[in-house]
Amino acid sequence: MKKRIINTFAAIVGQENIRYSQAQLHAYSYDATANFQSKPDLVVAPASTEEIAEIVKLCAKKQIPIVSRGSGTNLAAGTVPTNGGVVILFHRMNEILELDQENLTMTVQPGVITQDISVHAEQHGLFYPPDPSSMKISTIGGNVSENSGGLRGLKYGVTKDYVKALTVVLADGSILKTGGKLAKDVAGYDLTSLLVGSEGTLGIITEITLKLIPLPVYKKTGIAYFNSLEDAAKTVSSIIAHKIIPVTLEFMDRGTIGAIEDFMKMGLPRDAEAMLLLEQDGDEELVERDIQKMIDIAVAKGATSTSIAASSEEADVLKAGRRSALSALARKRPTTILEDATVPRSEIAKMVRAIQEIAQKYNVQISTFGHAGDGNLHPTCLTDIRNKEEMERVEKALEEIFEAAIQLGGTITGEHGVGEMKAPYLEWKIGESGIQVMKLIKQSLDPQNIMNPGKVFAKASKKRLVVHNE
Amino acid sequence: MSSGLQKRMQDSFQEHVNEDLIMDCMRCGFCLPACPTYLSTNYDETHSPRGRIALMKAMRDGDVVWDSSVEEAFDLCLGCRACEPACPAGVQYGPLIEETRAAILHAKPQGSKEKILRKGAFDGVFADQDKMQKTIKLVQLYQKSGLQKVTRKFGFLTLFPPFMKEMEGVLPAIEKKKERKHSNNPKKATVAFFTGCLMDTLFQETNRKTIELLEWLGAEVIIPEEQQCCGALHGHSGELEKGMRNARANIDAFDSDAFDFIVNNAGGCGAFLSEYEQHLKQDPHYAEKAARFTEKQIDISSLLIKLGLNEDLKEMKAIDETVVTYQDSCHLKNVNKVFLEPRTLLMDAPGFEFKELIDAGSCCGSAGIYNLLHPEMARRILDAKMNGVKDLQPAVIVTSNPGCLMQMQVGIQREGLDKKMKAVHIVDFLYDAIHKNQMSEVSPA
Ligand SMILES: Cc1cc2nc3c(=O)[nH]c(=O)nc-3n(C[C@H](O)[C@H](O)[C@H](O)COP(=O)(O)OP(=O)(O)OC[C@H]3O[C@@H](n4cnc5c(N)ncnc54)[C@H](O)[C@@H]3O)c2cc1C
Ligand code: SF4
Ligand code: SF4
Numbered sequence: 001m002k003k004r005i006i007n008t009f010a011a012i013v014g015q016e017n018i019r020y021s022q023a024q025l026h027a028y029s030y031d032a033t034a035n036f037q038s039k040p041d042l043v044v045a046p047a048s049t050e051e052i053a054e055i056v057k058l059c060a061k062k063q064i065p066i067v068s069r070g071s072g073t074n075l076a077a078g079t080v081p082t083n084g085g086v087v088i089l090f091h092r093m094n095e096i097l098e099l100d101q102e103n104l105t106m107t108v109q110p111g112v113i114t115q116d117i118s119v120h121a122e123q124h125g126l127f128y129p130p131d132p133s134s135m136k137i138s139t140i141g142g143n144v145s146e147n148s149g150g151l152r153g154l155k156y157g158v159t160k161d162y163v164k165a166l167t168v169v170l171a172d173g174s175i176l177k178t179g180g181k182l183a184k185d186v187a188g189y190d191l192t193s194l195l196v197g198s199e200g201t202l203g204i205i206t207e208i209t210l211k212l213i214p215l216p217v218y219k220k221t222g223i224a225y226f227n228s229l230e231d232a233a234k235t236v237s238s239i240i241a242h243k244i245i246p247v248t249l250e251f252m253d254r255g256t257i258g259a260i261e262d263f264m265k266m267g268l269p270r271d272a273e274a275m276l277l278l279e280q281d282g283d284e285e286l287v288e289r290d291i292q293k294m295i296d297i298a299v300a301k302g303a304t305s306t307s308i309a310a311s312s313e314e315a316d317v318l319k320a321g322r323r324s325a326l327s328a329l330a331r332k333r334p335t336t337i338l339e340d341a342t343v344p345r346s347e348i349a350k351m352v353r354a355i356q357e358i359a360q361k362y363n364v365q366i367s368t369f370g371h372a373g374d375g376n377l378h379p380t381c382l383t384d385i386r387n388k389e390e391m392e393r394v395e396k397a398l399e400e401i402f403e404a405a406i407q408l409g410g411t412i413t414g415e416h417g418v419g420e421m422k423a424p425y426l427e428w429k430i431g432e433s434g435i436q437v438m439k440l441i442k443q444s445l446d447p448q449n450i451m452n453p454g455k456v457f458a459k460a461s462k463k464r465l466v467v468h469n470e
Numbered sequence: 471m472s473s474g475l476q477k478r479m480q481d482s483f484q485e486h487v488n489e490d491l492i493m494d495c496m497r498c499g500f501c502l503p504a505c506p507t508y509l510s511t512n513y514d515e516t517h518s519p520r521g522r523i524a525l526m527k528a529m530r531d532g533d534v535v536w537d538s539s540v541e542e543a544f545d546l547c548l549g550c551r552a553c554e555p556a557c558p559a560g561v562q563y564g565p566l567i568e569e570t571r572a573a574i575l576h577a578k579p580q581g582s583k584e585k586i587l588r589k590g591a592f593d594g595v596f597a598d599q600d601k602m603q604k605t606i607k608l609v610q611l612y613q614k615s616g617l618q619k620v621t622r623k624f625g626f627l628t629l630f631p632p633f634m635k636e637m638e639g640v641l642p643a644i645e646k647k648k649e650r651k652h653s654n655n656p657k658k659a660t661v662a663f664f665t666g667c668l669m670d671t672l673f674q675e676t677n678r679k680t681i682e683l684l685e686w687l688g689a690e691v692i693i694p695e696e697q698q699c700c701g702a703l704h705g706h707s708g709e710l711e712k713g714m715r716n717a718r719a720n721i722d723a724f725d726s727d728a729f730d731f732i733v734n735n736a737g738g739c740g741a742f743l744s745e746y747e748q749h750l751k752q753d754p755h756y757a758e759k760a761a762r763f764t765e766k767q768i769d770i771s772s773l774l775i776k777l778g779l780n781e782d783l784k785e786m787k788a789i790d791e792t793v794v795t796y797q798d799s800c801h802l803k804n805v806n807k808v809f810l811e812p813r814t815l816l817m818d819a820p821g822f823e824f825k826e827l828i829d830a831g832s833c834c835g836s837a838g839i840y841n842l843l844h845p846e847m848a849r850r851i852l853d854a855k856m857n858g859v860k861d862l863q864p865a866v867i868v869t870s871n872p873g874c875l876m877q878m879q880v881g882i883q884r885e886g887l888d889k890k891m892k893a894v895h896i897v898d899f900l901y902d903a904i905h906k907n908q909m910s911e912v913s914p915a
Binding site: 016017019021022023024026027028029030031032033034037045071072073089091113134136137263324326327328330331334335336384386 | 499
């Protein structure tokens with residue numbers, strides 16, 4: 001990038017808030033996605049919506065790509081500056097602006113860490129439910145842009161269910177405000193929903209108003225082990241059929257159980273085929289009743305052993321075990337590829353079985369855990385990107401997993417987003433017309449394609465696999 | 471940038487930095503908020519563990535050109551290892567940064583000044599206890615007479631001019647070296663004492679009190695004479711091989727079945743001592759001995775608790791009114807995972823109320839000789855620490871490592887708080903607290 005242009009950016013945000021040394025450009029060339037990397041030309045850290053508008057105007061004039069970056073923890077190569085350009089950081093926009101106790105909303109800047117929002121709400125007896133496993137480090141701007149989910153998704157929904165209003169800088173530098181602190185609002189298209197999950201490709205989010213709910217007073221956690229995947233899956237279906245919506249209904253397969261046990265040494269049985277982690281919250285009476293009922297159902301469906309956490313400390317250990325699943329698995333091999341294929345919850349057992357068969361077919365190591373209650377699975381492939389031959393098999397296996405999910409009425413990604421990584425597969429899920437409509441939206445909002453180019457839309461779609469089920 | 475240097479650097483990174491350890495990092499970013507340099511550089515990912523590991527990989531792969539910005543990213547790492555407990559994937563960052571420093575050291579043409587300093591410091595002073603004693607005599611001379619000229623002649627001190635300025639005021643008066651006798655008290659355990667080069671010179675009084683406390687608790691304390699500096703300073707600066715020379719000498723010096731424990735009272739040394747096993751895994755002559763050595767390692771707080779000091783403390787009655795707090799030694803906490811033990815002792819200490827210092831676990835900026843090499847960054851980190859101290863207003867800040875102790879003293883002075891509070895080593899603190907309490911009864915001395 002020309003020094004003159006760099007100086008103009010510096011004039012907007014201040015010299016101390018731009019970065020472009022060798023080392024700095026390299027440090028913003030990746031995110032948490034294995035095997036994707038590309039350097040930006042400049043990194044800027046603005047302090048306000050207005051500064052961002054100036055930055056975008058300059059970029060629009062010079063046709064410079066813009067990559068918004070929260071904490072860079074996404075798993076779809078969403079913050080990799082594929083086409084270079086300017087990376088925008090939000091650490092100077094990390095204030096909680098307001099907690100409105102009457103409307104039950106919190107207004108925040110995009111750089112606030114998710115956990116800080118959750119803690120701040122709880123300090124006021126309120127609750128912000130979305131809890132991605134990365135909440136200790138992820139930003140709310142990233143969460144909103146990925147429409148992230150979490151362990152409590154089954155009962156409380158995902159990020160989009162809590163976004164009430166947004167301030168966004170569009171690709172021409174104009175400032176758009178959507179939504180409001182309203183319980184109802186049908187004035188025109190729902191632009192808030194359009195922008196949630198847009199992965200930085202439609203605009204830059206600079207302010208977010210979130211919905212809060214009252215904090216549940218009581219919660220209880222239980223656990224059940226099974227000798228077969230089907231028994232665990234039947235338990236999930238039966239719990240829902242009994243009209244119980246637990247806050248958490250998490251699934252772990254044998255490989256995951258073993259990895260967690262290696263890491264946490266918490267006494268999990270390594271010979272169990274599957275494990276369910278159950279949690280309910282709400283009024284004490286209801287919670288006690290639901291948790292007991294869920295355990296009874298598990299036993300009726302063939303659980304080999306069950307238990308209910310006696311204390312909140314014990315419950316925290318169980319949940320910490322589940323939260324550590326990915327990292328525990330990651331310790332096993334040099335490269336970890338985490339997928340998030342999602343199916344209707346009735347198809348969980350079939351999907352897990354299909355994943356196991358695909359892993360066997362291509363002789364690759366895949367363990368699965370995930371949010372059984374919402375059918376959102378995390379097949380986690382343990383491999384080594386340095387081994388070309390193995391990586392080819394991994395890619396084929398993953399493609400077949402996407403295809404299997406779609407055939408079961410599911411999707412290629414439940415919560416991690418499309419980014420650059422899944423772009424070639426997007427058409428599999430949404431079809432040609434889906435791609436067409438999305439492209440029209442993108443073109444009308446960002447005609448120069450400067451907002452996170454190379455994401456969501458692939459240069460070329462992958463040819464769809466045809467998998468024959470024997 | 472000469473392409474010769476670039477090639478040499480890349481080769482050196484490939485040779486020294488273990489790719490498998492790099493690959494353990496899944497770039498999740500969980501370590502970022504734990505890293506003091508990331509926080510003190512306005513969240514510059516270049517100065518974060520994830521950024522540094524990415525740069526290590528890029529240097530190996532030839533994806534980045536070696537220049538001052540890359541060098542600075544590695545240089546500014548404190549080596550505090552706060553990133554390790556924060557990392558869910560178990561990345562061994564400590565070995566990675568040591569290997570990186572070795573890689574740089576081997577490939578970089580060293581300016582003559584730096585070379586002489588390194589030679590003076592690493593081959594001379596820290597390699598040899600006797601030279602350390604002599605150096606300290608010079609420090610003493612410097613302290614007493616202000617003879618800066620003398621200090622300029624000596625490598626060790628010219629390395630540290632900013633250090634000397636600020637440390638001048640906080641260096642403890644040096645005790646005369648006394649003959650040490652072994653005690654014959656009824657014995658609960660036989661303890662070999664790793665005295666530590668700084669501790670044995672600048673902090674002799676603390677070492678004496680360490681011995682007296684242990685003996686009072688019924689331990690027999692033996693000080694193997696052949697012991698050397700632990701080698702941590704060498705290891706942390708990329709001179710791991712030189713550090714291992716010291717390691718082997720220490721392992722030989724302490725290799726006796728008679729010892730139940732090998733105790734140290736300096737967090738920085740203790741961490742390195744406990745890693746001898748890991749570093750010498752591949753050495754056919756030392757692997758087994760090193761494992762034995764490492765197994766017996768213990769820090770002074772943990773040993774005092776094992777010998778029942780906290781029970782004794784609980785029995786001593788006093789009104790707990792003086793506020794005491796604790797600043798973690800990074801390595802004691804992050805490498806040896808000793809967190810609660812020193813706090814337990816302080817909570818039980820008669821006459822004191824223990825209050826937790828905000829972010830007590832984050833580095834104070836001392837980090838071995840970091841504060842000497844990167845005074846600006848060390849100052850920023852210390853300033854953040856002192857903000858917490860000013861909020862808490864303790865009368866005593868207790869530490870477990872000589873570097874931290876001096877750094878906290880510098881902080882106290884700089885803030886003009888020296889009338890209100892002091893920083894002390896945990897041994898001195900406990901010794902004095904007991905002494906005061908028991909003046910008329912059994913004296914620990
Ligand atoms: C260990 C681990 C566990 C995880 N667990 C979960 C989980 O349980 N559930 C889940 O859903 N995800 C999970 N993730 C994925 C990831 O944490 C989420 O996608 C998260 O929302 C990303 O937040 P971030 O701040 O890191 O955003 P980034 O990764 O920096 O950015 C994500 C996307 O948002 C865009 N973006 C960021 N900020 C803005 C802004 N202000 N305006 C416009 N666009 C913006 C970026 O361009 C990018 O496309 C996990 C990741 C890891 C590494
Ligand atoms: S926490 Fe560990 S795995 Fe994650 S980025 Fe940091 S070093 Fe890498
Ligand atoms: S050792 Fe300390 S300074 Fe270095 S990367 Fe780790 S946390 Fe940061």
